[in-house]
Amino acid sequence: MRVMVIVKANESSEKGVMPPAELFEAMGKYNEELARAGVLLAADGLHPSSRGVRVHFSGTTRTVTDGPFAETKELIAGYWLWEVRSMEEAIEWVRRCPNPHVGDSDIEIRPIFSAEEFEALMRGHFGSKA
């Protein structure tokens, strides 16, 4: 199964504070371990939300707002895409991750819809028409 592992933002990541060299190194080692286990598919770190924009949809109107955005804990600072055998395996891998930020951090694991699940969903949605 494929999962997206989301590193939530915190105050220091939103301020653009660069993590200390040790953390950089620890994270590099961790990524290497993920790759060596054949788990890592993709990974990216994101700029703080001050460099992002948000497009709000309301009916047919779209409103563009520049960052930064206030709800720090709801924002994301980076993500991985992993191929794992189970959610438990993803949890085990996340446990082994160094704390990604200075201060407290949260990492969220979300299973990605597989093609089969997506098709089943579409069939359910459109009934016998599909």
Added chain:
Amino acid sequence: MARDLHRTIDTVWRMESARIIGAIARRVRDVGLAEELAQDALVAALEHWPKDGIPDNPGAWLMATAKNRALDRLRQLNLHHAKQQELGADADARGDHVVPDFVDSLDDADDIGDDLLRLVFTACHPVLSREAQVALTLKLLAGMSTAEIARAFLQPEPTIAQRIVRAKRTLVSANVPFEVPRGEALQDRLAAVLEVVYLIFNEGYSATAGDDWTRPALCEEALRLARILAQLSPGTAEVLGLVALMEIQASRMHARLDAEGKPILLMAQDRGRWDQLLIGRGLAALAHAEQLGDEPGPYQLQAAIAACHARARTPEATDWDRIVALYGELMTCLPSPVVELNRAVAVSMASGPAAALLLVDGLVTDGHLARYHLLHAARGDLLARLDRHAEARTEFERAAAMTANEREKALLFERARDARSR
């Protein structure tokens, strides 16, 4: 709660077993015994963790416990038989308390990688049959249970269990060293490893919709193994070639069957359903292999052909000239009439059916593929494109008679009917 704990233990085992078996096998020089000792560590975890809680580093705990068991075993082997039995009983009486030595477990990452490579080369050793290599690789490297392997290969569990036991015995009696082969032997041995991995992949890839989940899971296990191998031997073009080939093939996994489970030909697939993440990974692995600059081997060439399709946004955009050239190269390093047939089909797309028919007629004369239905199906297709419909019909009917696959048979009869109505 207890169920969660067991799932955690199970997960950690699947993640760690290959490294543990590898590290222990280096010490005891016997993969069968190493697996047994690693299993002992798993049993110890099932006993201790529910009482003491899950350790902070469960992988290291299992590794340290297995190493201690190995040490005990090595000591035992050096003692007199009677003494050995006494010690065994004593250990049981003590409850055999495990004190993991965490310093010992801080193995260098390269050591672990080397142990895994040794393990894969041992599991795919030429003293074993191909079937045994496959079963042992899934058991030792992928951490699959005997029951899972049996389900995936649609075989009774005792058959697989016996195959694995025999394979381990064969390795011991043949005195197979636990090592990565060197020099000239390496090329052949590596080819065997890659063949086993690709075989596992294809077993999963050939699964049809609605099959037991363990069959498609074989694709994931094979891809995982190939990705691990590529990490462990980054300078080996054929490993990267195989990774690239499998990533690109896997990218089409969900586009290759229709809602009824009937196969959809490559040219007719909805390219929007190809997995772009896997295509990107496949193309990157191929580029890496090509940068190494070695003479391309069969996997790299097949990956390059797959890449031509993956890069084409529409079927019309396919670079058929390049595919023809790549099949030509493949013919020199892996000469086979099936490759030549594929080359002929590519020629028909690049230069038209008349040029391809000459090649296919050559194959018909040659006779090696006389009973191969796809040769006749391809010839029928070329004849139909040349408006020689009566001959095309005969070829399609001949091809239909040769295949046992009902879906293919129906498709070929349909084409024969179409040719008749022209």
